[in-house]
Amino acid sequence: MTLLRSLFARNIALLVVLVVVSQISSLSVLIHFVQRPRIERAAETFAIYVQTLDDLLETATPDAQSRLAVRFEASRQFPAGAASEPKVTWRNFYRTYQRDVFIDTLRQHLPSNMQVQWQTAGEQRLWIRAHLGHEPYWIALPVPEAAHNDGMLSAVALSFALAALAIVTAYLIQRHINRPLQELANAANRLSSGEAPQALRVDGPTEIAQVSVAFNQMVHALQEADATRSLMLAGISHDIRTPLTKLRLAVAMTSPSEEHAELAISTDHYLDQIDAILQQFMDYAGSGAREAAEISDLDALVNNLAADFAGLGHVFELTLGDLRPFAFRPISVMRVLMNLMQNAVLYGRVGLSARTWTDAAGHTAYVEIADRGKGVNGGDLDALRAPFKRGRSTGTHPGGTGLGLAIVERIAKLHGGELQLMQREGGGFAAIVSLSMRPPNQRSLEERGAV
Template sequence: MRWRLPRSLFARNIALLVALVALSQVCSLTVLMRYVQTPRIERAAATFANYIATLGDLVAAAPPDARDAFIARLHAQRDLPADAALAPPPSLRTFYRTYQRNTFLAMLRRHLPADVQVRWETAGKERLWFRVHVANEPYWIALDIPEAAHGDGIATTILLSLGLAALATLTAYLIQRHLNRPLDDLARAARHLSAGGQPEPLPTDGPTEIAQVSVAFNRMTEALREAEASRALMLAGISHDIRTPLTKLRLAMAMAIPAGGDQAFVASSENYLDQIDSILQQFMDYAGSGAREAPVVGDLNALVASLAGDFAGLGHEFELSLGEVPAFPFRPVSTMRMLMNLMQNAVLYGVVGMSVRTWTDADGRAVYVAIGDRGKGIAPDEMEKLKEPFRRGRGGAGHPAGTGLGLAIVERIAKLHGGTLELRAREGGGMEAVVRFGVAER
């Protein structure tokens, strides 16, 4: 598997800091072993070699009548103990002690004559055995190795070094978390802004580079807020200025056409005026989309049932399948507008087999509403395009084409609730619009 860096900056910085600390520890240990411990072991080996050579010369030069007593006093023996080996057995648990012994033995053999053999006994009390010749007879003599010479404090040094490395890593982790907190706040505010909300200004008292980003984000948010307010004011003005002459036109037509006049012309004119008014209302809905409406804890199933009853009164029956949905905060007016748009689309494009389903996901983090129909449906590659503003679908029989803002409004309201809008083919034919409300995310 190809090695890859972590995706987040936080993880990369932590990985870099851990790698640097580990590298510094390895370098420190290497310097300690190469330039401190190894020369000390070499000096100790040279001292032992001189001591062994001197002791061997003394044994060999002892008078014949005193040799036996001298050999007995040194506990010399002809046979080497079975557990005395050329080198200590390797062990990961005592890797440094093993390294120290092997280095010591290699340097000791380098300082001793070729005929002087040495062995290391590790069972029980550790001893160094060396062979001397007394009257051409080989004898093995043991020298006890003091306990202080085994570790020489290196184990404590390594543990202390590892502890300091762990402390440095923990400190770096806490510092990095502190530095990343403004970035997390920035990402959270950006998600809130992209969902149509108005995030609070970010604090600008952090590190200089991050503070500059926060200042720029606050300025952008304020500019977008002003642009949104200007757009809403402009659309409200346009709506008012257009609806005023429309109202006067309705009144003028009613007064100008005498009773019993051309009723077909009157009905057609009224229909055109209603279409203009509906288009204006959709533009206003798209501009607002409920961003300023405060969420209120409510019963989504009750709202769905109420809307289904209203449509049933108009002759459009929706089959309801309402699951267990907990009360959660949502914008009631915006949500009602969103559901009405989807149900009107089902009436317009589906005509038959209309249904509404609600349910909650397994972990309770989201609530779903699905509005479906048994119409002709649309091609899969056209579903995402229908959510674009001014993308019009083909109306059903006897219905005019829409303005192309209905699904764009629905998606805006869904994002405002931390959710999504998904259009998909319905099993058994037709189409289904699924709205996801983010419950636990809000």
């Protein structure tokens, strides 16, 4: 159904219809305005010859009449079965049409008492009721094969062959035109997933080249805006962290009194939180697009992070799927796992688990981080993906900026995957991240394969 709705399929269907209509119209014009007048003129000429022959037969001598009767197979009665009509099929349609036009025209130009019949059974002959002497006889005139077979079937076959050639040519032309459009769609998909697509070729048709030029300009502008945003956030982070460092140093060097000890601890905690928020903004701005993919072991990465959290008192139950190493951005994926594990600790706290597996074809890797906490309302699941949306912490930690899941989703799309959020049966919350195990260049080839 998707193919039928595509511009490619619609244009091909339109071209096929136009070619078929043009061929049918051409054949109709050929038959009605060229062939039919030619047949009618031949019938008119033949009518003159028949009348001349009738006059000669009528005035022939008795001896000549006997010889002519044998020569023309003269018979007072029309031969039985000579006027049988063949069954009309697509193969003999035009021949039957020619014969009918010829006979009708011939009858119009002969006297009313001079009947005409075309014998179609066996040998092709034209029977005419002429006068041998002064008596009416049916005489047979043989019809050569060339007289009623003028190669029209060959012309029709050639016409259909040319139509098929035109359709194939139109298909190839449309495919050539459709390729840059497909490349544009693939580049847009890569751009939306966070990748930096290569510049599109601008050597195609003028209209498509203009679209490619505009798209390349848009990508360049977005890259410049992204670089400017990253530079601005880096500058803000640096400018804010400098006084924060001084403030942290001042708090550490101050010897607070016993009554202000809690204030000092709280101040240090707030400074840590501000620093963490700044780092989240930097992570969201970067999202790993500039990091190169490496052949790495996802199971080992999950296992190492689970061990780190276990050292902090948060034990994750591991179920690893023995994944084969594949290409991914290790730092970015580590950021994904840390964000999900931190969310599980912060919002779930109990029943922590981490699980990995692949699909049946072995083309996609999945990581599930789950807990047995209170979960989230079903209507809030999609909202959690948006930046600055946060759930409610079950602990004393006040939470972050709400960028964690947005970062996870952007990195997942960068790896040809997605983020799924769901409620667990029996209570709790699960986040599942999928990552494509195909090499990036193979994913690009598969996208082009749809062209």
